[in-house]
Structures are given as structure tokens and as C-alpha cells.
Amino acid sequence: MYELNINGASHRVDAPADMPLLWVLRDLLGLTGTKYGCGIAQCGACTVLIDGVAQRSCVLPVSAVGDGAITTIEGLDGKVGRAVQSAWEALSVPQCGFCQSGQILAATSLLTNNPTPSDAQIAEGMSGNICRCCTYVRIGKAVRKAADDLTQGAVR
């Protein structure tokens, strides 16, 4: 039995120790916004924030999560997260949409750690997350817009 702190709420789950957090979220708790894409930390579709830092939930055993505060797309809030989601909407980033939860959380983590990234830092920082629709042009622009909106105080 594990006690997990997810989106500000405590959840007790009965799961095998090696079960990745991804499947605890999706199959045991019904939080399906976090996606399975590869299972080997290559694509980033399963990205969640743990204590504000992007992590690959598909390779993180539930036993290793500890008491870190997990944020999934369903619970994304806070200034940076809202700025990212709003930029995503303004620039109509998603196509199929499947990778976008992970992209948005990766972008949130990136901007939390570096509020004023260069374009090259954005491209590198977002390169861990694959988008097969190749929405990369708009992802780059949306991260830039979110960064600008945040530094200009346009986000509440």
C-alpha cells in the first residue's frame, strides 16, 4: 500500500512495488490525462511533475515516488502552468493531442527552472518530448509566448 500526494490530494493505492507511476495514475486512479507512449522514458507522453520537476512516470516505480507532490495535467495550476496552457490555446498547438499533456508539463517545468530561456534552450529543453504530428514549430512559439507573458506580468 502506498500513499501518494497527487494534485494536492492524498491517495492510497494497493500496487506492486515495481508498477510504474504511470499505470497507477491511469489504471488504478483513473487519471488518464497522462499518456503511455513508449514505456522507456523516450517520448515524454507520460510526463508528470514531482515537486515541480518533470519526471517520466512510465519508468518510475510507485515504490520510488515517496512523498513527492505529484502534479498531472488534471491538476496543473499555478501561474506558469496556466501561462503555458493559455499559450497552447492561443497558438492552436495540438493536432492529435496525444502527446500534449506531456508537452505542457515539460514546458511548465522548463519555464519554472528557467523563466527566460533562449530559443535554442526552448528547442533543447523540449526535445525530450516527441510529437509525431510534429507540432514543434508551435510548441516552440508557445513556450516563448508563455515566457514572455510571464515576464511581462500578463498572467495572473
Add this chain to the structure above:
Amino acid sequence: MSSDVIVRNVSRRAFLSAGLKAAAGLTLSLALPVQAKVGDAGPGLAGTDKAAAELAPNAFVRIGADDRVTVVAKHLEMGQGTYTGLATLVAEELDARWDQVDVISAPADAKRYNNLLWGAAQGTGGSTAIANSYEQMRRAGAAARVMLLEAAARIWGVDAQTLSAQDGRVFKPGTGLSASFGELADAASRLEVPVEVVLKDPAQFRLVGHPVPRKDIAAKINGSAVFTQDIQRPGMRTAMIARAPRFGAKLKSFDGEKALASSGVREVHAVPSGIAVIADHFWAAKTGRDVLRIEWDESAAFDAGSEAVFKDYATLLDKPGLPARSDGDANEALKDAQGVVRADYRFPFLAHAAMETLGCVIEQQNDGSVDMWYGAQMQTGDQYAVSKVLGIRPDQVRIHTLYAGGSFGRRANPFSDYVVEAAEVLKASGGKTPIKLVWTREDDTRGGWYRAAYMHRIEASLESDGKPAAWRNRIVGQSIVAGTAFESGMTRKGVDVTSVEGAATLPYDIPNLRVELHTTKLPVPIQWWRSVGSTHTAYATETFLDLLAREAGQDPVDYRRALLGESPRHLQVLNLVAEKGGWGKPLAKGRGRGVAVHESFNSYVAMVAEVTVKGSGRYSVDRVVVAVDCGVAVNPDIIRAQMEGGLGYGLSTVLESEITFADGAVRESNFHDYTVLRANQMPEVEVHIVPSAEAPTGVGEPATPVIGPAVANALSSVTGKRYLQLPIRRA
């Protein structure tokens, strides 16, 4: 369920006035499916019953008393933006407010929701969604508007011709008379559906041609969009199948004891494609599958390596194939020619590798019928295939089409492979619980149904002025349509048209032109992959054209221009891209520009790519300028998105991706070795859309094949080398 509200009014006189028909605009006869005329909203529309006060004049639009306009989308939304495009067409003619429009997925029902370009089948593909729906969806919206106007006219006691609709309201100009669509829906639903409607003159469009926001964005940025793997049904179990490591292998024996002892595993069954493990959830299914013991009979299995395949294909390049096009006498002209230019090309197998791996949820009801939830791309074929497995009628297969997390052709499998698998697992387990079949990324990468490997040889001779005198293009590869329901319709004199499209349709003015095909047979299953034949034909023909331009000492754009006299739409996008792409302007040392132009699915795309060749053969693709002519631009922002994404998808195959075989087994398994384009490899993209009044054509595929030759031509302009094999790992 049929909507009796309209049916009982069917004898009433059509109220569409002659005056309205004569109004400015297009008069078209209604070509909605027969049932739609009597207002049958159909079964299973998002599981809700038609409300009493709702207007449902046809299969595609419903207007509620709450003022919501619901558009029923007959096409799969897999990222290409079709929900938005279809809704735009309805809302345009309806004069609805964009923010009052919702989109839901149509049920599987080919009688009402068939693809008009595919005859009797419902499905999405070949960049046909907007092309086949353009008039149909507009008529659907226009019919509803006419009924709302007439309802208002009767309530107000005025002539309907004096009324207008705008932004979701009907009003009488110059008076205070005004009512919302929702207020009129009930009254309108008692009227007869018009048989003929007047469509707007394109000059009156308020939504078409404008970048209205996509309808699927909100759900796709907050995690609420539902994909197959997100479906949960009461009592549902997750199934995973262990498939043979080599195509063509057969099951010899298996031992499921250890798997059954694994925590959360409920059942293990042999199914036609392998051994199915049924478990409580993904992790239990995977853990159980990992400990299955299976022996395969590989005596008839594919055992070759990629190099051996290409070696065999290369020997066929020396032999004449079946003619796919023959203008003049290229064989004779080449026989006597001096200085024949020749190039042999090689294209690997490719996986579609959509972000969402394949999957399908199936649930059997007490009467034997089934409900299925997944990103269905060819509903009619899937219904038939599943009905055969389960011994039920196709209409007993109810498909709830969800968003697909990409497809790129994979979900349009001619044999409904993964859908049939789900039905087989359900059958093997006796139908007692709903089943969610999931494919892991490894299953998806190694599961076949690839873009086939191809080789091309192109030979050409030049006139004294440098123009091509003769061109012979020989293509070798498997047929996508052979053995499928598409074979008779898509084969001409033994030639699979999808193998030669783009090559046999070469737009250039060449007096002696011959295209030949050798169709090969391998046990590797293949199918369409975004832009199909053009994935290889555009690369071979457009890089070869640059070779000829260089041979002739001419500029690649000028060289093409001189040969496109019969192809004005090619020429137009070429000219536009040359202008916008700064063709001819000087570049820094190590940088180069390349051009390519190609038509696929009746859309015309030209690109100028800029590259930088760095030390030790490394290179980057920095910027791509695109010109596209897809007829009427229904949504310019979605067209831009499809150009950006489509060329990115193609760029993966230039820089990174290939499926290879060793002793018949696929080497690649996941994104660490089936590498694809990432954010730091994506060029800047600038898109220019040709203004056009032509009927709209698709944009999902046509950018994909053009990027490869544009990049290769740019690299050649710097290095002087030929790039005859994809992917181009080193410049």
C-alpha cells in the same frame, strides 16, 4: 431511433420559394443520403436521444432549444483538424455563431456517413475528408437555416424571403423582430426538410477562409480528450498479445502457466495472431506476457535481412517491368542517347509510429452485438471484419469513434488487423467482460503494416537545350492493395496505382516518358503511410530533376518552369515558393537551398528548404518555405498546421527513421532505435497559401513527400553529392 418529428411532416409541401432559389448563389440539388432527407438523426449519436424541441433536419446537424448547434462528424479526428473543418462548413451555411457549435463523432453507418469519394464505405483517408464533404456539409447547414427562417416567418407572419440569419439568430432587418436558433428549433423541427437549398456565394463566407479556432483544443490541453487507452468500462480487462518474432511464423506450442500465476492475470488464450494475456490492467498484462513460454514454427517465416531484400530488388531494376505510363518511346530514345543520366534510389520500410499505440475496446451485449471504442478510420470495413469473427451482422457492430492519437494511415488497415484482434480476444474469452486490447510501443514498432521498401531507377537523356528528351523510371516494391478489397479498384493493367502515383503522374513536359513497375512479394505486411506512393516517388523524381538541371547547367527553378507548361497549378506554387523563399539570393558558405514541387491528392505543394552543412558530414535543416494550393482554403491556420506537421513527419524519414530486418526479425523496437524528429531538429516553417476558388482538396498528406527532395537538393547544392538513399544520415 428515427426522428418522427420530421417524418410525420413529410407530406407537407416544400416551402422553399422560387424566389429564394433564384437568389444570388449556387442552386444545388440535395445530395444528402436518403435517410437524411427524412430527418433521421440516427442511432447512437453520442448516446443521447434527440430532444423533443430539437431541430435535426439531416444526419449532420442538430440544433437544441439551448442554442447549441451540434455537428455530427463522419470523419475521424486524428489531428488533421477535420472536426473543425466539417463544423466550419455547416456553421457557415447555417449562419451559426462559431462558439455555439459543438462537434460529436458519427456512429458507424455507411448509409448516412459514407465518404462520398469512396462510394458505399464510411472512412477517412487519402486527404478526402474536406474534399468529399465540402458541398454535403454546406447543404446540411443550409437546410437547417432555411427551416429556421421559415419557422420564424410563420411565427411572425412575414415572408421568409425578407428574413436573414446571422450569428445564431434569425431577424427581420429594419424591425425589432429577432429570435435565436434555439428559440426557433422546436417550430422548425415541425417543417419539412427542403430538397433543394441555395448555397452561399463564396464572397459571402464569414467562417470559411478564416482561421477559426479548432474545436478540439480545450480538451487536448487539459487532459480530458478521450483516446482509446483512456476508456474504462465496468468489469473491463486489459489484453495484450504476444506475436511471433518473424512475419509468417506460426504457433507451435505455448505454456501459459507462469503467466497465469502472475499477479492480476486472469486468462491466457491462443488467438490467430499470437497468445493473448487478459489481465486486470496494463502492468499486469505486460508482466504476465513477459513470462509466457512460446515456441514458434518459423519454417515458413520471413528470414531475410534488409540488404538481401534490396539486393533482390536491384536485380529487378535491370529488367523491364509492367508499364504504368508510356509517352513516346523512351526505350528507343535512351538506347541511342549519349550521356544518359542514371540514378538508383533506395527507400527503407517505415513504421507509422503514431504517438498513441494501437488499441481497441470491445464489449459484447446480451444479444451478441458489440460496442467498440477506438480511433476508427475505416468503420465500414471494420464492422464487416468484426462481424465475420463474431458471427453477427455488420450493423450489430456499433463503433464509437474516438479521437485517434495520430494514425498516418495505420488505422486504415485493409484487413482491420488490430480491430479483428480485439474481436478475437473477446471471442476467445467468451465475451464475458469488456476487453481493452493494448499494443505496447514495441508491438507497434515491430507489428508490421509498414510503408513498404522500394527501389527506383531513373534514367534520362537530354536535348541539346538541356531539356529531358527521354525519362524512364522503374519502380520495385510490394503492392499495398494486392489481396485487399481495394485491389480491383486501384489496379490498372496489373499496376498498383499507389506504387506509381507521383511517378506516373509526373507533370513535366517530356516527350518520351516511361514508368514501369515490378511488384514484389514478401511476407512483411505493408500498407498506406501518410502520402502513400508519393513518399518515395516525389523523392526520386524531384531529386533526379535536380540532377538533370545540374547536368544541363541550369537553375533548378528555371529548369522546372520550362517543363511545367501543361501544369499551371504546379507552376504557380513553384513560382510562389521561389519568390517567398528568396530563391537565388546569396547564402553564407556551407548553406544551401533546395526546391521541390509535387502534387498529391489533388493538392499542390512546393517547398524551398535551407540547410547548413557542418563539419564531419553533419547538417541541419534551418528553414522551409512552403507554397500550397489546396483549392478553397477552408481554415488557413489548419492548413498551415498541416504543412508544418506534414513536412516534419516527412523530415523524420530524411534524417532518422528506418525499419530494418536481420534474419527476418525487425531490429528496431521503440523510439530509442526507431528514431524520429525531435523539437531541436525542426526547421522554421513559413507557409503561403495560394488564393483559389477551386473545390477544396486535402492537406493532411501533401506536405509530407515534398520535404525530402527539397532537403536533399539543398544538401547537393552545397556538397555536390547525390543522396540516393533514405534516411540521409550524413551529408
